[in-house]
Amino acid sequence: MAFTFFFRDLEPLTHAVKFLMSAASGRSRIRIWDAGCAMGQEPYTLAILLAETMNPFAFRNVQIFATDYDAPLLEILKESVYPWDELQRIPTELFQKYFVPAEKEGHFRLVDQIRQCIQPSLHDLLTYKAIRDGFSLILCKNVMLHFQPAQRVEVLRMFYGALEPGGIFVTEHTQKMPAEASPMFEQLLSDCQVFRKAEAAA
Numbered sequence: 753m754a755f756t757f758f759f760r761d762l763e764p765l766t767h768a769v770k771f772l773m774s775a776a777s778g779r780s781r782i783r784i785w786d787a788g789c790a791m792g793q794e795p796y797t798l799a800i801l802l803a804e805t806m807n808p809f810a811f812r813n814v815q816i817f818a819t820d821y822d823a824p825l826l827e828i829l830k831e832s833v834y835p836w837d838e839l840q841r842i843p844t845e846l847f848q849k850y851f852v853p854a855e856k857e858g859h860f861r862l863v864d865q866i867r868q869c870i871q872p873s874l875h876d877l878l879t880y881k882a883i884r885d886g887f888s889l890i891l892c893k894n895v896m897l898h899f900q901p902a903q904r905v906e907v908l909r910m911f912y913g914a915l916e917p918g919g920i921f922v923t924e925h926t927q928k929m930p931a932e933a934s935p936m937f938e939q940l941l942s943d944c945q946v947f948r949k950a951e952a953a954a
């Protein structure tokens with residue numbers, strides 16, 4: 753089972769939402785790719801943060817493409833039902849707003865408003881083929897640490913190609929940008945791995 757939890761490592765996510773709001777303002781559609789999303793806790797957290805930030809009309813135009821190469825994990829994401837002990841980190845008012853009791857005792861399901869912006873699909877990052885392009889934000893956290901250095905660079909090259917101009921890329925704080933990939937991404941914050949797609953890359 754992949755290690756992940758709701759509202760994990762919130763700082764880069766909240767910064768990403770802020771940058772996304774200015775980068776994607778006026779867009780009819782905001783496309784986000786959460787690559788290596790495990791059982792859904794991360795993309796659903798992001799969706800809740802966006803729902804809290806945007807007006808409901810604009811939020812309807814958000815699509816979060818949530819991918820992982822592990823099919824059973826994606827099945828959990830699709831069901832979007834989690835036991836209470838995995839939900840305790842969620843601030844009470846957000847838990848009450850975005851979760852409803854599920855059929856199974858002690859379990860809760862995300863509300864449709866949040867579920868419907870998530871588009872799950874199977875995808876192996878090491879194919880180096882993006883699921884599509886035109887993303888305003890790509891999130892890939894706690895995934896690339898298992899890759900070889902050359903694989904990391906190829907995956908980052910793929911993300912570069914899949915981002916729209918000015919698009920945002922977020923990874924975990926322990927993941928430093930490899931020198932070969934640095935020309936492709938401009939780091940936006942000194943203490944967070946939040947980057948903007950560089951205008952011209954090598």
Ligand SMILES: C[S@@+](CC[C@H](N)C(=O)[O-])C[C@H]1O[C@@H](n2cnc3c(N)ncnc32)[C@H](O)[C@@H]1O
Nearest residue numbers: 754756788790820821822876877878893894895
């Ligand atoms: C530790 S979890 C991270 C979940 C979430 N991103 C987070 O930070 O909480 C790592 C996830 O990466 C996925 N993963 C590992 N290698 C992958 C690959 N080559 N392609 C797609 N997903 C992969 C695993 O299946 C697992 O769900």
